[in-house]
Amino acid sequence: MNQYTDRIVQAQERMHAEGVAAMLLAPTEQMRYLIGWRTEAHERLLALFLPMEGQPTLITPSLNAAQARTNPAGITSILEWRDSPGWMEVVASLLKEWRINGRTFAIDDQLPACHLLAIQHMAPYARYISAGDIMNAMRAEKSEEELHILSQSAAITDAVYQESLNHLKAGMTELDLQEIITHLYGKHGVKPAFCIVCFGKNSAEPHHEPDETPLHQGDIVLMDIGCMYQGYGSDITRMVSFGESNDERRDMYRLVRQAHQAAFDIVKPGLACEEVDTAARRVIENAGLGDHFFHRTGHGIGLSVHEMPYMVEGNKQKLKVGMCFSIEPGVYFDGRWGIRIENIVAVGEEGGRYLNAIPPEELLFSHS
Amino acid sequence: MNQYTDRIVQAQERMHAEGVAAMLLAPTEQMRYLIGWRTEAHERLLALFLPMEGQPTLITPSLNAAQARTNPAGITSILEWRDSPGWMEVVASLLKEWRINGRTFAIDDQLPACHLLAIQHMAPYARYISAGDIMNAMRAEKSEEELHILSQSAAITDAVYQESLNHLKAGMTELDLQEIITHLYGKHGVKPAFCIVCFGKNSAEPHHEPDETPLHQGDIVLMDIGCMYQGYGSDITRMVSFGESNDERRDMYRLVRQAHQAAFDIVKPGLACEEVDTAARRVIENAGLGDHFFHRTGHGIGLSVHEMPYMVEGNKQKLKVGMCFSIEPGVYFDGRWGIRIENIVAVGEEGGRYLNAIPPEELLFSHS
Numbered sequence: 001m002n003q004y005t006d007r008i009v010q011a012q013e014r015m016h017a018e019g020v021a022a023m024l025l026a027p028t029e030q031m032r033y034l035i036g037w038r039t040e041a042h043e044r045l046l047a048l049f050l051p052m053e054g055q056p057t058l059i060t061p062s063l064n065a066a067q068a069r070t071n072p073a074g075i076t077s078i079l080e081w082r083d084s085p086g087w088m089e090v091v092a093s094l095l096k097e098w099r100i101n102g103r104t105f106a107i108d109d110q111l112p113a114c115h116l117l118a119i120q121h122m123a124p125y126a127r128y129i130s131a132g133d134i135m136n137a138m139r140a141e142k143s144e145e146e147l148h149i150l151s152q153s154a155a156i157t158d159a160v161y162q163e164s165l166n167h168l169k170a171g172m173t174e175l176d177l178q179e180i181i182t183h184l185y186g187k188h189g190v191k192p193a194f195c196i197v198c199f200g201k202n203s204a205e206p207h208h209e210p211d212e213t214p215l216h217q218g219d220i221v222l223m224d225i226g227c228m229y230q231g232y233g234s235d236i237t238r239m240v241s242f243g244e245s246n247d248e249r250r251d252m253y254r255l256v257r258q259a260h261q262a263a264f265d266i267v268k269p270g271l272a273c274e275e276v277d278t279a280a281r282r283v284i285e286n287a288g289l290g291d292h293f294f295h296r297t298g299h300g301i302g303l304s305v306h307e308m309p310y311m312v313e314g315n316k317q318k319l320k321v322g323m324c325f326s327i328e329p330g331v332y333f334d335g336r337w338g339i340r341i342e343n344i345v346a347v348g349e350e351g352g353r354y355l356n357a358i359p360p361e362e363l364l365f366s367h368s
Numbered sequence: 369m370n371q372y373t374d375r376i377v378q379a380q381e382r383m384h385a386e387g388v389a390a391m392l393l394a395p396t397e398q399m400r401y402l403i404g405w406r407t408e409a410h411e412r413l414l415a416l417f418l419p420m421e422g423q424p425t426l427i428t429p430s431l432n433a434a435q436a437r438t439n440p441a442g443i444t445s446i447l448e449w450r451d452s453p454g455w456m457e458v459v460a461s462l463l464k465e466w467r468i469n470g471r472t473f474a475i476d477d478q479l480p481a482c483h484l485l486a487i488q489h490m491a492p493y494a495r496y497i498s499a500g501d502i503m504n505a506m507r508a509e510k511s512e513e514e515l516h517i518l519s520q521s522a523a524i525t526d527a528v529y530q531e532s533l534n535h536l537k538a539g540m541t542e543l544d545l546q547e548i549i550t551h552l553y554g555k556h557g558v559k560p561a562f563c564i565v566c567f568g569k570n571s572a573e574p575h576h577e578p579d580e581t582p583l584h585q586g587d588i589v590l591m592d593i594g595c596m597y598q599g600y601g602s603d604i605t606r607m608v609s610f611g612e613s614n615d616e617r618r619d620m621y622r623l624v625r626q627a628h629q630a631a632f633d634i635v636k637p638g639l640a641c642e643e644v645d646t647a648a649r650r651v652i653e654n655a656g657l658g659d660h661f662f663h664r665t666g667h668g669i670g671l672s673v674h675e676m677p678y679m680v681e682g683n684k685q686k687l688k689v690g691m692c693f694s695i696e697p698g699v700y701f702d703g704r705w706g707i708r709i710e711n712i713v714a715v716g717e718e719g720g721r722y723l724n725a726i727p728p729e730e731l732l733f734s735h736s
Contacts, residue, residue, distance in 0.1 A: 066573050114477035
């Protein structure tokens with residue numbers, strides 16, 4: 001039994017406990033976690049059908065059938081369909097065979113709505129629920145091997161950030177820096193999973209898309225970057241001042257750094273996720289800047305860059321050993337600048353530990 | 369009134385004709401087509417809510433609100449939500465305000481299932497249908513300006529293919545060639561949208577993912593590549609023999625080339641899409657190789673690389689002037705090799721015209 005057949009059994013045990021008759025997974029990270037394989041099928045339906053008991057079935061376009069047969073979980077029940085007549089008949093007979101109507105059917109969170117609508121049309125009396133709860137709970141607790149790979153992914157991103165600082169120069173654009181970061185990741189043998197670069201006032205937009213904005217003396221340079229390494233993500237946010245900064249920004253950086261520290265210090269098994277958020281938020285609210293911190297404090301990371309658990313108000317989920325997530329408080333002043341400090345933290349028996357380097361205590365500056 | 373406000377009005381007219389009370393679009397190409405803007409919101413709900421009459425509303429995470437306000441359609445009704453308490457309340461009150469329960473609600477084909485399931489929970493008595501029919505019919509008929517951009521996108525991909533041939537050498541891997549193609553696209557100022565490179569027997573897998581397979585004398589080199597240029601896609605499949613080939617492969621190439629030609633020749637306004645498929649398929653079936661051509665003949669292309677209309681058996685949709693799609697018959701011999709020839713065709717008053725260069729009549733070979 002390899003790790004994938006093991007995970008399939010675990011999933012079925014959870015389905016049994018929750019009264020879920022079957023689960024349908026799209027070719028997402030959920031499928032990759034469970035069977036070690038996925039592929040992009042675009043608008044064509046490719047899905048894993050997992051009954052509560054018995055063998056799973058892969059439903060695949062003929063185009064992907066040869067690849068599907070290589071799945072590391074060793075699934076041999078593979079239903080192929082061709083563009084004509086399409087996937088509907090194959091799925092309809094599968095749903096009938098497993099008597100889905102009237103029972104609970106868990107659906108991959110990322111299955112496209114058009115596929116779900118078609119399936120609901122075929123089995124209108126099933127009770128449709130999200131497969132997220134079952135899958136995400138499994139994925140959230142990382143094994144030692146997964147933590148090791150996540151640390152390596154984090155180390156690459158830390159290195160790329162440090163290396164990128166050598167390339168800052170006045171007049172370069174955000175897109176120039178993005179290209180340099182892509183190149184630096186390439187030297188480490190990986191591709192960026194995402195690469196947000198903000199100069200100056202663009203740092204006030206947490207999800208800014210890099211553009212032709214040039215770098216000016218005195219600008220804040222914010223980088224929110226990450227990669228996938230052996231299938232596992234990394235994600236940090238760091239910033240420097242390009243040339244000397246001023247007291248206002250330095251103070252604001254210290255405030256966000258304190259918020260980050262407060263969240264990090266509180267991490268331990270058994271704590272509710274929302275408490276991590278509250279710890280960071282309280283520091284910023286106490287400075288009268290609560291309105292300028294308008295996003296959650298963190299997200300889980302693993303096969304996906306964003307996954308459960310989320311560090312957000314209202315999330316009562318308890319931290320467990322092996323969970324891995326970002327801590328990333330920020331403050332943003334629209335049209336002016338923003339500060340965010342993000343590191344990945346793993347939950348250990350005794351508390352949190354960083355997978356990334358410790359974020360600087362002060363707003364550093366780069367010589368312009 | 370700009371082109372986007374114009375498109376919104378057109379969409380509402382179609383909704384009226386179809387009895388669709390409201391439409392919800394995810395941040396997909398559908399949204400970009402209708403309002404000129406979209407952004408990646410990952411697991412956070414970002415959506416355009418378009419009622420049959422009246423102004424559309426953008427529902428956006430606070431994080432993306434600043435960007436959302438820049439939408440070229442000039443939509444000013446923007447509902448922001450924060451990670452806590454989340455998007456549910458905002459959407460629930462919008463659905464209530466527009467009295468969605470009991471009426472027809474069209475949903476973006478790509479909306480993630482978890483969002484659809486949550487919305488169905490809020491408005492269980494609405495009739496949910498795919499928004500695809502309305503949106504895809506609008507998008508399928510390209511304007512002159514769109515055709516111009518698609519031609520430029522096609523020209524870049526043609527050039528990159530030609531340039532890539534200069535880089536073939538024995539022992540290079542598929543991944544090496546993929547990197548070269550990415551670099552060549554970069555010189556044209558664009559990124560590849562996808563890049564399938566197959567050496568030798570890998571050409572028998574239509575959706576092969578490039579790997580460390582090395583290039584050997586006598587291998588078929590198949591490239592299925594495309595880019596996005598000014599938001600519009602290109603997509604061709606070409607192949608050469610690396611060094612001299614043999615009669616079997618040359619004959620097979622000619623057969624696929626004839627199938628391609630047969631499909632191209634039949635294109636004209638008013639023809640059913642499935643007839644394009646049949647024209648190509650008949651040539652291959654007549655050679656006794658029908659089982660080796662196991663995918664549809666083509667797909668539409670525009671803001672997405674794959675979109676309506678599909679050239680597939682059973683699709684009675686009529687070709688119209690301005691439609692743009694691939695013609696890509698292929699034959700595949702599992703474990704040995706495969707042949708596919710793909711060009712993009714636009715429907716004109718008089719028939720089809722290629723946006724790409726005419727595919728070679730014979731299987732060319734590159735000196736090894």
